Amino acid sequence: MSNFFQLLINEQFKLYIRKSTWIMYILTAVLILGLALLANFAAGNTVLYQAAEDDNWRQTLQDDNAEMQQEMEQGEMMQGVYTSQIERNNYYLENDIQPASYDAWQFVMENEMLLSLVSLFTIIVAAGIIANEFKWGTIKLLLIRPITRTKILASKYLSVLLFALFTLLFVLLFSWITGALFFGVNGMDPHIVMNQSEGYAYVSVIGQIVEGYGLQLVTLVMMATFAFMISAIFRQSSLAIGIAIFLMLSGNAIVTFFADYNWAKYILFANTNMGQYVNGSPMFEGMTLGFSITVLAVYYVIFLAVSWLFFTKRDVAGH
């Protein structure tokens, strides 16, 4: 076990000593700061956040409702948005909850979309971690050690997951700190009213963060494992990055394209979006959470088995 730990140290060292890895973190940080600036402008103009500062918040919400009602009678524009906002305002009023002001937690929650960036970076790392050793020629010196190839492969795969974890933690922490500096912190467990599958509800922001980030992790891990496999087969990182990103972006389109066929529900991308079970609207009839987990597990095992087969069984020949 101790020599596996040494291998992990090696892999992490090789990853974090390179500038390209740090550029990923710097990009993420810059993006978070940009989003904070944007949110800073937006938050000031929102009725909800004005209401949060206001003792007379009931009046503010009622005025807002009346205004939207009036605009809806005048024109057809923005009907859906207004109806939804009126509904939300009413939820606050009916349940006598004062809206919470915008804060670090909500900022973190909204940054959930940054996970696609984390996925992208993880794919890049996964695609390179085997292929680069071939590119550099160092694979020859790496494999002539008293360590099985299986162990080396495992250390590399685990390193990819560790990278994803560290990057995820970075997004969470940096978002929270940035949010705290820009907007302050509303206690340790703030609640807000959000549109859930069964209408508006008063929910914990932290719960939303866990759910939102957690659901996206499924796609992240699956696509990173996929890129890792391509990297092990073709020993070429650009190909692995290309295919994985293409599939990640076009996944939904692929499912829609084959939607008429019964077997479409076995496509990886029909199952990666776990949100469909939270919303209670699965993509295909008859799909259950158990079904998706099984399909994902099968794909996952295949990806890893193929990686293992190619990495351990194939000759390391000339360039």
Place this chain on the structure above:
Amino acid sequence: MTETAMELIDVKKTIGSKEIIKGLSFEIHKGEVFGFIGPNGAGKTTTIRMMVGLMGLSDGDVRILGNSIKSEYKDAIREVGAIVENPEMYPFMTGRQNLRHYARMMPGVTQERIEEVIKIVGLEKPINEKAGKYSLGMRQRLGIAQALLHKPSVLILDEPTNGLDPAGIREIRQYIRQLAEEENVAVIISSHLLSEIEQMCDRIGLIKNGEIIATQDVNAATEQTTAVEIQMDVTPTQQAIEVLKEDFDLNATTAKEMVTIRAERDMIPNIIQSFVSHDIKVYQVTMSKSSLEDKFFDLIGENTIE
């Protein structure tokens, strides 16, 4: 008389339907420097890749201190240090970081040992610079350093003097000899620089088209072939040719003012003596080709890949 360090038993490699290596069998002893030579495409690198487990064997076995590379991989490879083809290092890491990286992969390599090998290969100065900035010679030294870290019983070096300057070549050559003689390491060196092999190795194996066509003691090889080509820069040329004919019964040819004969090495002093007594001026006497090189071309024939 000597212990076997590495043994190849009927090693074959088939890629597709083509047999690249056609049954190699030879042994390398402890404390011996074994030269592995052959023309390009003969299968040197493929054989080395099989010795270190980078390529699988289609048939046969490689045993290192009795451990099979196939069934006892870890025990076998623990005793091997190697450079395969070019010594490629992580360009974004310093020399020392590269060595530490490999040291973590092998049991019992201490910090002191790392410093020791750095000193052995003479990389103290650039060791904290990034390996990407190293010259080929420096990378070669770093490659040798990583191969020595764990004090292997068998050292496999693919073209180890490639890219080194003459002083570096001599240094590494002396160190390889020292490793073999003092630490009883078996060293396998592949090269097509024949003079290198001749100066460094105890024994050579000639490989051609995937077959060992001869294994030969280097000393025996140089002693065996007696007649060598000798070129002499003398004046007057015509008189010299006559002297050679009369006194030694040698047919000489002239080219570019040089008199060329084929004769035994031992005869050279006698010839010079004779020239001097005939008042012929001798400016230079050289043996043009090494005997090993002659032997090499005799055995290999043309440099063709079948």
